[in-house]
Amino acid sequence: MKPPARPNVRSVDVALNDSLLTALTAVVGSDRLLTAADDLIPYSFDGTAAIRVRPGAVVFPLTTDEVAACVRAAAEAGVPIVTRGSGTGLSGGSVAAPEALVLCLARMNRILEVDAENLTMRAQAGAVTMKIDEAAARHGLLYPPDPGSMRISTIGGNVAENSGGLRGLKYGVTRDYVMALEVVLADGRITRFGSACVKDVAGYSLKDLFVGSEGTLGIITEVLIKLVPKPAARRTMLALFDTMESAASAVSAIIAAKIIPCTLEFLDRTTASCVEDYAKVGLPTDCEAVLLMETDGHPAAVADEAERMAAIAAAQGAREVRTAKDDAEATNLASARRNAFSALARRRPTTILEDVTVPRNRLAEMVTFIAETAARHHLQVGTFGHMGDGNLHPTFLTDERDEAEMARVHHALDEIVTKTLEVGGTITGEHGVGLAKKPWLRQQMGDHSYELMREVKRALDPKGLLNPGKIFD
Amino acid sequence: MANVTLKTIDYAILQQCMHCGMCLPTCPTYDETTHERNSPRGRIALMRAIADGDLEVNRTFADEMSYCLGCLACETACPAGVQYGKLFETARADIERSGINDNLSRDFWRTLTLKILFQRPSLLRAAGAGLRVYQRTGLESLVRRLGLTRLLPPSLRRVEPQSPPIAPKFSNALIRPTEVPTGTPRFRVALLTGCVQDLVFSDINRDTADALLANGCVVETPPVQPCCGSLHAHNGETKLAEALARRMIDLFPPAKYDAIISNAGGCGSHLRHYGPLLADDPAYRERAQAWDRKLRDVHEWLVQIGARAPTASPFESPVSLTYHESCHLVHGQKITKQPRQLLRMIPGVTLTELPEASWCCGSAGVYTITQPEQATKLQERKTANIIATKASCVATANPGCHLQVLRGLDAAGAKIEVAHPVSLLARAYRRETK
Ligand SMILES: Cc1cc2nc3c(=O)[nH]c(=O)nc-3n(C[C@H](O)[C@H](O)[C@H](O)COP(=O)(O)OP(=O)(O)OC[C@H]3O[C@@H](n4cnc5c(N)ncnc54)[C@H](O)[C@@H]3O)c2cc1C
Ligand code: SF4
Ligand code: SF4
Numbered sequence: 001m002k003p004p005a006r007p008n009v010r011s012v013d014v015a016l017n018d019s020l021l022t023a024l025t026a027v028v029g030s031d032r033l034l035t036a037a038d039d040l041i042p043y044s045f046d047g048t049a050a051i052r053v054r055p056g057a058v059v060f061p062l063t064t065d066e067v068a069a070c071v072r073a074a075a076e077a078g079v080p081i082v083t084r085g086s087g088t089g090l091s092g093g094s095v096a097a098p099e100a101l102v103l104c105l106a107r108m109n110r111i112l113e114v115d116a117e118n119l120t121m122r123a124q125a126g127a128v129t130m131k132i133d134e135a136a137a138r139h140g141l142l143y144p145p146d147p148g149s150m151r152i153s154t155i156g157g158n159v160a161e162n163s164g165g166l167r168g169l170k171y172g173v174t175r176d177y178v179m180a181l182e183v184v185l186a187d188g189r190i191t192r193f194g195s196a197c198v199k200d201v202a203g204y205s206l207k208d209l210f211v212g213s214e215g216t217l218g219i220i221t222e223v224l225i226k227l228v229p230k231p232a233a234r235r236t237m238l239a240l241f242d243t244m245e246s247a248a249s250a251v252s253a254i255i256a257a258k259i260i261p262c263t264l265e266f267l268d269r270t271t272a273s274c275v276e277d278y279a280k281v282g283l284p285t286d287c288e289a290v291l292l293m294e295t296d297g298h299p300a301a302v303a304d305e306a307e308r309m310a311a312i313a314a315a316q317g318a319r320e321v322r323t324a325k326d327d328a329e330a331t332n333l334a335s336a337r338r339n340a341f342s343a344l345a346r347r348r349p350t351t352i353l354e355d356v357t358v359p360r361n362r363l364a365e366m367v368t369f370i371a372e373t374a375a376r377h378h379l380q381v382g383t384f385g386h387m388g389d390g391n392l393h394p395t396f397l398t399d400e401r402d403e404a405e406m407a408r409v410h411h412a413l414d415e416i417v418t419k420t421l422e423v424g425g426t427i428t429g430e431h432g433v434g435l436a437k438k439p440w441l442r443q444q445m446g447d448h449s450y451e452l453m454r455e456v457k458r459a460l461d462p463k464g465l466l467n468p469g470k471i472f473d
Numbered sequence: 474m475a476n477v478t479l480k481t482i483d484y485a486i487l488q489q490c491m492h493c494g495m496c497l498p499t500c501p502t503y504d505e506t507t508h509e510r511n512s513p514r515g516r517i518a519l520m521r522a523i524a525d526g527d528l529e530v531n532r533t534f535a536d537e538m539s540y541c542l543g544c545l546a547c548e549t550a551c552p553a554g555v556q557y558g559k560l561f562e563t564a565r566a567d568i569e570r571s572g573i574n575d576n577l578s579r580d581f582w583r584t585l586t587l588k589i590l591f592q593r594p595s596l597l598r599a600a601g602a603g604l605r606v607y608q609r610t611g612l613e614s615l616v617r618r619l620g621l622t623r624l625l626p627p628s629l630r631r632v633e634p635q636s637p638p639i640a641p642k643f644s645n646a647l648i649r650p651t652e653v654p655t656g657t658p659r660f661r662v663a664l665l666t667g668c669v670q671d672l673v674f675s676d677i678n679r680d681t682a683d684a685l686l687a688n689g690c691v692v693e694t695p696p697v698q699p700c701c702g703s704l705h706a707h708n709g710e711t712k713l714a715e716a717l718a719r720r721m722i723d724l725f726p727p728a729k730y731d732a733i734i735s736n737a738g739g740c741g742s743h744l745r746h747y748g749p750l751l752a753d754d755p756a757y758r759e760r761a762q763a764w765d766r767k768l769r770d771v772h773e774w775l776v777q778i779g780a781r782a783p784t785a786s787p788f789e790s791p792v793s794l795t796y797h798e799s800c801h802l803v804h805g806q807k808i809t810k811q812p813r814q815l816l817r818m819i820p821g822v823t824l825t826e827l828p829e830a831s832w833c834c835g836s837a838g839v840y841t842i843t844q845p846e847q848a849t850k851l852q853e854r855k856t857a858n859i860i861a862t863k864a865s866c867v868a869t870a871n872p873g874c875h876l877q878v879l880r881g882l883d884a885a886g887a888k889i890e891v892a893h894p895v896s897l898l899a900r901a902y903r904r905e906t907k
Binding site for chain 1: 484485488489491492493494495497498507508509510512514515516518519522527528531533534537551552553554
């Protein structure tokens with residue numbers, strides 16, 4: 001099968017029609033509407049490599065009503081809308097479409113309420129994930145989903161991508177924390193789904209339809225999220241391995257031993273040395289794989305689990321298991337790990353990362369396959385990931401200007417994806433389909449499910465104006 | 474180096490930015506506007522568009538690069554190792570070359586400051602002396618009170634209330650060309666007196682010499698020193714910066730010293746990079762590289778040679794102290810631990826961490842003049858943070874920051890001392906004998 005080429009659309013310089021611009025100015029005023037080339041070029045991309053499309057205009061609403069008014073104006077003009085948070089997405093989800101209106105929610109960033117009695121928080125969709133976690137911490141609470149980008153990603157973006165994080169193994173992903181959503185639909189109607197109740201089975205769970213919908217079904221303007229009590233204790237360890245396979249087996253063995261640590265993160269040697277280059281936190285750079293392991297909860301349980309995890313790692317061939325000496329060191333290690341993807345960009349001009357996820361007993365096999373594939377195509381790869389979730393991020397270090405090498409990258413990606421599907425995995429564990437994974441979606445879902453999804457899209461967005469061209473054409 | 478433009482710069486430097494956005498929360502201008510254009514990755518995207526021929530070096534781009542503080546917080550934050558400082562200076566040089574910014578009064582001031590005053594130390598001192606008379610004689614307040622400043626061109630009007638209080642004596646009157654420590658000398662060092670430091674804070678230069686002497690260093694301080702060229706490089710005058718670098722190397726042959734000491738964060742971050750600046754000059758290349766290896770920030774050097782803890786306190790009673798990081802020390806030179814280490818060594822002092830210690834105070838070279846509004850916002854934010862620590866003294870190691878913080882505290886009516894860490898150290902050493 002011929003690997004599908006990644007889209008790389010060059011910027012087209014077209015302004016939106018005047019009547020739409022006038023209507024938008026009436027909604028937000030001229031200082032929250034960008035139309036000049038110099039202002040738009042920086043909105044041509046998100047965190048995804050090698051995809052750039054310049055939008056027609058960018059607008060910054062502050063309230064749900066303003067969002068609704070902008071959507072109505074765009075719908076009337078028949079202009080596509082691309083919703084954007086902080087633009088850290090890794091599947092091209094918030095990359096504009098030519099002549100599209102970018103609705104940037106980064107300024108709708110207010111945390112509206114922390115309800116410490118009911119353990120919930122209400123926030124505008126543009127609130128930054130880290131600020132949400134900090135606000136929770138002030139009440140002795142925790143917002144667990146902590147994507148690597150949490151310092152800047154928005155909660156709306158997290159919900160739209162159903163993002164995972166370093167604590168996903170024990171705490172789950174964004175979906176597990178969404179209790180209710182306020183959503184502006186494609187025609188400008190303002191709707192609310194879900195409630196503040198722990199249990200709620202009234203009607204279809206439509207809020208779940210919007211989680212992971214990548215801006216294609218509606219614009220999330222407000223979220224009600226669940227918080228959990230901050231665990232009393234935690235322990236963070238680093239296990240060093242001489243082969244990637246033994247690290248993968250250690251993960252499978254820990255899970256098989258019925259331990260659910262909060263974090264089991266994997267870094268191969270290339271990734272670990274790039275991260276260490278940047279963060280200088282004492283990550284070992286002379287072993288083939290490092291596992292960052294963390295357990296949290298009741299102090300007694302933490303002590304017990306930490307001991308058993310260390311023993312299992314050793315039994316699976318860990319050369320050494322180190323324990324972080326204090327909370328500060330533990331936090332530094334986790335923050336360093338969050339930068340893994342960006343740190344890999346130190347090596348080569350272009351970094352193209354994958355997001356494949358497999359059942360956890362197939363991890364060792366997958367890790368080996370990735371290394372072999374890269375070698376076969378003479379490519380440099382750095383692999384890291386949320387190994388406890390079976391989620392791997394093989395990242396090709398390449399140069400988009402080298403066409404021959406890019407072609408080899410696409411072949412390698414295609415082989416990795418095919419293998420993933422073979423072992424019962426998924427083409428994306430947390431970054432979404434967007435533009436980058438579109439070519440493989442039908443293959444994974446099968447014709448019927450794929451068509452059903454398109455029917456849902458058509459029902460909610462009959463004119464196809466919301467983030468067109470993302471997930472499917 | 475001099476001829477590098479955004480179009481000719483190694484494209485990989487631009488590509489290095491993989492637009493992950495991890496730098497956004499550390500950028501003061503993005504924090505202010507939430508516009509990508511005002512962010513590191515947005516600015517890099519514009520530079521890349523220029524390199525690609527999709528965009529011209531135009532007025533908007535010039536304004537954008539003027540709005541950028543050059544604080545380099547993004548460089549520290551960037552996991553991908555993007556050399557924003559290099560891109561920033563290249564962009565500003567492109568803008569200068571394009572002539573977009575040219576207009577008569579700006580030309581006059583630019584020529585006067587960058588091309589005349591900051592090229593000739595004696596003229597700079599003469600100008601400083603003139604300003605000193607103006608400030609001392611009360612002429613200053615008279616002129617201000619009579620509203621005579623309104624007669625000045627607008628650009629100067631903004632500068633005028635900014636002119637810092639000139640020190641009563643310059644460094645050459647305070648420090649002999651060679652001073653030797655009591656006891657056996659352990660090292661020979663050169664002391665760079667800087668321009669603003671020399672005019673406004675010559676006492677900090679004296680303190681630096683004292684702290685070095687107290688730790689066994691022979692201190693050589695030539696009375697007349699050229700400007701290091703940092704202002705020039707930062708403002709797109711690369712050729713001038715190169716010429717100044719050569720003069721510095723001539724005056725301070727690196728081979729002669731164990732270390733060449735800078736005590737001003739802003740200068741230091743430029744001074745460390747003479748090697749790349751003169752890479753195309755075969756006559757100077759090697760000496761420039763040797764220079765870079767010898768250059769030390771004073772805190773870095775003192776910690777490196779194991780500075781001894783003073784036995785006396787610089788203060789009458791115990792004092793709570795906080796530390797504001799100069800951008801070019803923390804981001805430009807990655808010096809964060811050493812100043813704190815020195816401060817903790819001083820008896821009678823407790824160091825409280827300043828919230829957002831490494832967030833720019835808005836001084837940023839000539840930023841207070843070119844972008845007064847944003848500079849003031851940052852100043853107020855910094856002032857509020859300092860006041861919140863309840864410290865009675867704030868230490869900082871760059872003359873620009875020093876003035877900016879001083880003025881901010883003044884405006885807020887806060888009685889908080891501002892001091893260079895090395896001044897506190899020197900004061901403590903001096904009080905040992907008393
Ligand atoms: C260094 C780095 C590390 C990362 N680590 C992780 C990780 O550990 N786990 C993980 O899951 N992801 C990770 N990501 C990917 C990315 O950060 C997440 O997908 C994040 O949730 C995107 O948030 P954002 O605000 O930047 O959204 P954007 O990138 O702006 O948008 C993402 C998608 O959501 C849509 N969208 C945004 N806001 C809304 C809204 N309010 N309503 C409707 N649709 C909306 C957009 O249209 C787009 O399709 C990482 C990215 C980077 C650069
Ligand atoms: S400058 Fe660095 S941190 Fe900022 S977007 Fe580019 S690569 Fe990411
Ligand atoms: S130098 Fe400072 S102001 Fe300029 S882009 Fe970097 S962080 Fe922002």
